Amino acid sequence: xxxxxxxxxxxxxxxxxxxxxxxxxxxxxxxxxxxxxxxxxxxxxxxxxxxxxxxxxxxxxxxxxxxxxxxxxxxxxxxxxxxxxxxxxxxxxxxxxxxxxxxxxxxxxxxxxxxxxxxxxxxxxxxxxxxxxxxxxxxxxxxxxxxxxxxxxxxxxxxxxxxxxxxxxxxxxxxxxxxxxxxxxxxxxxxxxxxxxxxxxxxxxxxxxxxxxxxxxxxxxxxxxxxxxxxxxxxxxxxxxxxxxxxxxxxxxxxxxxxxxxxxxxxxx
Ligand SMILES: [Zn+2]
Numbered sequence: 001x002x003x004x005x006x007x008x009x010x011x012x013x014x015x016x017x018x019x020x021x022x023x024x025x026x027x028x029x030x031x032x033x034x035x036x037x038x039x040x041x042x043x044x045x046x047x048x049x050x051x052x053x054x055x056x057x058x059x060x061x062x063x064x065x066x067x068x069x070x071x072x073x074x075x076x077x078x079x080x081x082x083x084x085x086x087x088x089x090x091x092x093x094x095x096x097x098x099x100x101x102x103x104x105x106x107x108x109x110x111x112x113x114x115x116x117x118x119x120x121x122x123x124x125x126x127x128x129x130x131x132x133x134x135x136x137x138x139x140x141x142x143x144x145x146x147x148x149x150x151x152x153x154x155x156x157x158x159x160x161x162x163x164x165x166x167x168x169x170x171x172x173x174x175x176x177x178x179x180x181x182x183x184x185x186x187x188x189x190x191x192x193x194x195x196x197x198x199x200x201x202x203x204x205x206x207x208x209x210x211x212x213x214x215x216x217x218x219x220x221x222x223x224x225x226x227x228x229x230x231x232x233x234x235x236x237x238x239x240x241x242x243x244x245x246x247x248x249x250x251x252x253x254x255x256x257x258x259x260x261x262x263x264x265x266x267x268x269x
Pocket of ligand 1: 021022025089090
């Protein structure tokens with residue numbers, strides 16, 4: 001199930017597509033990653049990696065990133081520093097409702113996944129690494145494919161991978177995807193603004209506070225986040241406050257020498 005390949009077409013953007021992030025998902029995602037030819041790539045690099053079986057820990061939990069496979073995921077991201085990053089996941093049919101439900105923010109802290117077609121769902125990656133390892137205008141995203149995908153699902157998924165791999169940046173991807181899936185991309189854009197205006201702005205505020213004071217106790221940090229959100233009239237769920245606390249701790253572990261400026265910035269627009 002473990003598989004790795006690099007397609008190098010010279011100068012240009014770096015893309016990293018990974019699968020088998022947790023549990024048995026690699027059994028499904030290998031069917032895509034191994035047969036992805038990358039013919040659409042005109043320049044830059046694509047790194048493909050599929051992991052074998054591991055125990056299932058959600059990527060929304062900080063402990064995922066201290067597990068063996070979680071550490072490998074982070075080391076790939078650190079090594080290649082991709083502008084375009086895809087996590088290919090797979091789901092059992094009975095999870096479809098939970099993944100796409102409107103109240104997913106309350107349950108898990110993240111917005112519902114959006115269906116493109118044939119059961120292929122799109123969403124953002126875990127906020128724990130979205131805020132800390134990527135720039136605002138990178139394109140890190142998740143595709144969820146059914147664990148027993150039909151031929152049609154596989155075909156649609158490969159077409160999306162081709163579209164993404166053949167693009168140079170976030171704008172190009174969203175424009176091309178938007179032509180194919182206008183309502184899904186409209187939703188994705190709204191979720192992105194919501195995330196940026198709420199979660200990221202509070203994260204940055206709390207990070208600044210932590211840099212300037214001996215502000216370390218997770219309970220105090222969470223209180224600060226909740227309070228700050230209500231003062232500024234931002235909508236943050238309990239789960240989201242927990243995730244901001246965890247993202248802060250991921251950031252401090254991986255970027256201890258940072259001066260408080262963070263990787264989420266506008267410099268790549
Ligand atoms: Zn998954």
